[in-house]
Amino acid sequence: xxxxxxxxxxxxxxxxxxxxxxxxxxxxxxxxxxxxxxxxxxxxxxxxxxxxxxxxxxxxxxxxxxxxxxxxxxxxxxxxxxxxxxxxxxxxxxxxxxxxxxxxxxxxxxxxxxxxxxxxx
Numbered sequence: 001x002x003x004x005x006x007x008x009x010x011x012x013x014x015x016x017x018x019x020x021x022x023x024x025x026x027x028x029x030x031x032x033x034x035x036x037x038x039x040x041x042x043x044x045x046x047x048x049x050x051x052x053x054x055x056x057x058x059x060x061x062x063x064x065x066x067x068x069x070x071x072x073x074x075x076x077x078x079x080x081x082x083x084x085x086x087x088x089x090x091x092x093x094x095x096x097x098x099x100x101x102x103x104x105x106x107x108x109x110x111x112x113x114x115x116x117x118x119x120x121x
Contacts, residue, residue, distance in 0.1 A: 015039045017053030041105045045092045056085070072118050086111055 009032050011019050016033040023031035046054045062077030092105045 010034050012036055015054045017055055021055075042089065042092065045089060045105070082113060086113070 007030070009030055011023070011031045012034045013019070014022075014033075016039075019031060019033050023029050042054060046052075046056070049056060058081060060075065060078045060081055062075040064073045064075050066073045089106055089111060090104060090108065
């Protein structure tokens with residue numbers, strides 16, 4: 001505590017592999033992960049992609065474009081790859097409901113796409 005400010009050290013928001021990145025980069029490793037069941041829902045999907053954690057680094061070589069009058073660049077090849085990942089995530093099956101039918105693990109509202117350029121969203 002300093003000047004009425006409090007640093008909250010517990011993080012419930014992300015899978016530990018993701019939280020560890022921003023804890024090291026922005027908080028000198030001070031964040032402590034707290035488990036939530038939702039953080040494990042898609043581990044099987046990422047494992048099927050050959051990933052040990054829910055982070056995919058995918059280098060895409062493509063053409064950067066810019067619309068006339070816009071400062072925001074975009075790359076259609078990157079957009080298509082992100083779209084493919086989103087569709088795969090949405091089609092990944094989650095736990096069965098009361099009738100035994102498989103439910104999707106995620107809904108569109110559960111996915112956020114982060115990009116530094118507005119035109120890429």
